[in-house]
Amino acid sequence: MKNSLFFLAIILFFGSCQSSSGPQNKGNHQYTNHLIDQSSPYLLQHAHNPVDWYPWGDEALNKAKAEDKMLLISVGYSACHWCHVMEHESFEDTTVAKVMNDNFICIKVDREERPDIDDVYMTACHAATGKSCGWPLNAFALPDGRPVWAGTYFPKKEWIDILNYFLNEREKNSEKMETYALNLTNGIQDSEKIQINTGNVNFSASDLNKIGTNFLTQIDFKRGGRKGAPKFPLPNNYEFLLRYHDVTYDPKALEAVTKTLDEMAAGGIYDQLGGGFARYSVDGEWHVPHFEKMLYDNGQLVGLYATAYRLTKNPRYKEVLEETLTFISRELTDSNGGFYSSLDADSEGEEGKFYVWTSQEIDSLLINENDRKIFREYYDIKKRGNWEHNKNVLRYRQTIGSVADKNKTTEAEVRAALDRSKKTLFNHRANRIRPGLDDKILTGWNALMLSGYLEAYRALGDENYLEIALKNANFIKSTMLQKDFRLNRNFKSEKSVINAFLDDYALTIKAFTDLYQVTFDEKWLRLAGGMADYVIAHFHDSESGMFYYTSDLDPPLIVRKMELTDNVIPGSNSAMARALFALGTLLYQPEYLKLSEQMMNNMVTTIVPNEQPSFYSNWCNLYLQMAHTPYEVAIIGDDFATKQKALMGQFLPNAFFLGGKNEGSLALLEGKLQEDRTMIYVCQNKVCKLPVEEVEKAVTLIK
Numbered sequence: 001m002k003n004s005l006f007f008l009a010i011i012l013f014f015g016s017c018q019s020s021s022g023p024q025n026k027g028n029h030q031y032t033n034h035l036i037d038q039s040s041p042y043l044l045q046h047a048h049n050p051v052d053w054y055p056w057g058d059e060a061l062n063k064a065k066a067e068d069k070m071l072l073i074s075v076g077y078s079a080c081h082w083c084h085v086m087e088h089e090s091f092e093d094t095t096v097a098k099v100m101n102d103n104f105i106c107i108k109v110d111r112e113e114r115p116d117i118d119d120v121y122m123t124a125c126h127a128a129t130g131k132s133c134g135w136p137l138n139a140f141a142l143p144d145g146r147p148v149w150a151g152t153y154f155p156k157k158e159w160i161d162i163l164n165y166f167l168n169e170r171e172k173n174s175e176k177m178e179t180y181a182l183n184l185t186n187g188i189q190d191s192e193k194i195q196i197n198t199g200n201v202n203f204s205a206s207d208l209n210k211i212g213t214n215f216l217t218q219i220d221f222k223r224g225g226r227k228g229a230p231k232f233p234l235p236n237n238y239e240f241l242l243r244y245h246d247v248t249y250d251p252k253a254l255e256a257v258t259k260t261l262d263e264m265a266a267g268g269i270y271d272q273l274g275g276g277f278a279r280y281s282v283d284g285e286w287h288v289p290h291f292e293k294m295l296y297d298n299g300q301l302v303g304l305y306a307t308a309y310r311l312t313k314n315p316r317y318k319e320v321l322e323e324t325l326t327f328i329s330r331e332l333t334d335s336n337g338g339f340y341s342s343l344d345a346d347s348e349g350e351e352g353k354f355y356v357w358t359s360q361e362i363d364s365l366l367i368n369e370n371d372r373k374i375f376r377e378y379y380d381i382k383k384r385g386n387w388e389h390n391k392n393v394l395r396y397r398q399t400i401g402s403v404a405d406k407n408k409t410t411e412a413e414v415r416a417a418l419d420r421s422k423k424t425l426f427n428h429r430a431n432r433i434r435p436g437l438d439d440k441i442l443t444g445w446n447a448l449m450l451s452g453y454l455e456a457y458r459a460l461g462d463e464n465y466l467e468i469a470l471k472n473a474n475f476i477k478s479t480m481l482q483k484d485f486r487l488n489r490n491f492k493s494e495k496s497v498i499n500a501f502l503d504d505y506a507l508t509i510k511a512f513t514d515l516y517q518v519t520f521d522e523k524w525l526r527l528a529g530g531m532a533d534y535v536i537a538h539f540h541d542s543e544s545g546m547f548y549y550t551s552d553l554d555p556p557l558i559v560r561k562m563e564l565t566d567n568v569i570p571g572s573n574s575a576m577a578r579a580l581f582a583l584g585t586l587l588y589q590p591e592y593l594k595l596s597e598q599m600m601n602n603m604v605t606t607i608v609p610n611e612q613p614s615f616y617s618n619w620c621n622l623y624l625q626m627a628h629t630p631y632e633v634a635i636i637g638d639d640f641a642t643k644q645k646a647l648m649g650q651f652l653p654n655a656f657f658l659g660g661k662n663e664g665s666l667a668l669l670e671g672k673l674q675e676d677r678t679m680i681y682v683c684q685n686k687v688c689k690l691p692v693e694e695v696e697k698a699v700t701l702i703k
Helices: 002-013 041-045 058-067 081-091 094-103 115-129 156-172 174-190 205-217 235-248 251-266 295-312 315-331 359-365 369-378 400-406 411-429 443-460 463-480 502-519 522-539 572-587 590-607 613-627 640-648 695-702
Strands: 070-076 104-110 137-141 147-151 631-636 655-660 679-684
Touching (some): 041 081, 041 104, 058 070, 081 156, 094 156, 115 137, 115 147, 115 174, 147 156, 147 174, 156 174, 205 235, 235 251, 235 295, 235 613, 251 295, 251 315, 295 315, 295 443, 315 443, 359 369, 359 411, 369 411, 400 411, 443 502, 463 502, 502 522, 502 572, 502 655, 522 572, 572 590, 572 613, 590 613, 631 640, 631 695, 640 655, 640 695
Parallel strands (some): 070 104, 631 655
Antiparallel strands (some): 137 147, 631 679
């Protein structure tokens, strides 16, 4: 700890060199703080800490200024394991709470509700520590909110030392802290600034190949995913590689995707009994997950497996997407059509306890000796466990065929035996104490899941998936979208109090655009267009051509940031650029296309030479579409639905679809209706080839 404090002091000195979710019962608890009236499950988890937490807002910020006290801003989320650990060790401790309450104004932030606040202080953490940061994120700031330092999890003793360190520094070295706060704030402001590129637009196939080559050098072709550990799914990376394979026929791009999907489906990161993916694996083999299950991962992974199934027809991909959607329906879907945010990593205070098994448990539950033997072989069950504390994380490392050969039986019998055993263990697991549920509904994450359901519908043609997608879209439309096209971000306990951020708009515009291409109901395009116009009016920066993360109607933070890189969720600017490109194409709206093109042009010099373009994977998807002009496929006539469904089942990632029984109001459909015939028009840049009636001929024209 002495070294840590010394490092902290050095940073402060050389700062200029650094570039349970329902309402709580107040009467049954010894302590109740200012979080008690919040709706966020994460904030309510801390509502009875002895720490006098405030939510982010004017009350806490004004109090800090009035009392001239530093802010202590602690950021986390409901499913965060180490957030729970630090709460138990420090925030539930009355001794620690007294130091915090007497000397700081303490603010709790749910990063999922307020990613804007999280981004500001996470950037401060990266700058202040010079290394990667995570959650819980604990930031110390001057009364006006400017950060002086931030870190992550600390054991109790170190945390007390850090609290006392900042008390002393503020008292004895206030001018130095003021200087550092100024430097750090300026660094945050400059962290993602970008200059407008006024040079000629040139999105070339040769530069796309450079991007693809750099992408593939980062792939672990033995275990899938990026090289090294931990391993995150990062679905957008593999969407790009599928699209790249489609236009270049590079077999390594397809291999990178299939190897990753195969290994994830076989690993412990995938819930082999109940479906759905955990957030990441702590190792390099997808074996041991960080057990929390997030809606945003599963929504994107459903879409990825569905897209890959359309190309490969691999039956395991079909199983995975069906099992994952069953999990979503069973555990993360509200009766109003909204999707919940996450399941906790912990149950009974222990990470992963709900999901893991001892060898003895499995033997006692699987009475049939042959079934037990097959299950143990296939799922890598060890007597002393394949993980820590004699526990087993279910995964498979061999094929059904190899297990059948070893047991001198058929593959069909092995599958039947595994199905019987999985059902037995799943039913037993259902009686365990469950991980906590974060049942708040977030607009952007719901949009990701909505798009996932639509991809599953395209791949499998299951009408139930379309019904669920429509119910969710109507929930967003009726509950989250206002008459002026302003969106709300959150919904919980009939409360929706936070203005949406750029990613909420961009992902919802994309989802509604996807929904139009599946239903040909123009209503969804019109709603998407209304939201796009709202974003241009309230988020756009004319100097750079990019978009701010927050609206100009929101109370300002210490800086107004832009998000330029992609992460586990596509970055908000890349998502907006892609949404404008798709919407501009379908609505024949040149303004949207021009904005999208300028945004992409701004990023070219960053992305093309970058040795790790996966940090810009969603931009890479847009670059591909601009380097290889997409197709506009119009299907017009009484039999449009049959031909539309047949085309949707094909792997045609570089095509936009539009149409219906008649021409409707879209400019691209004008003059295309032929009496008593259903025609398919394959066009590029509004120039169409001769129309055809047969789906197979249309596919040939696209390919």
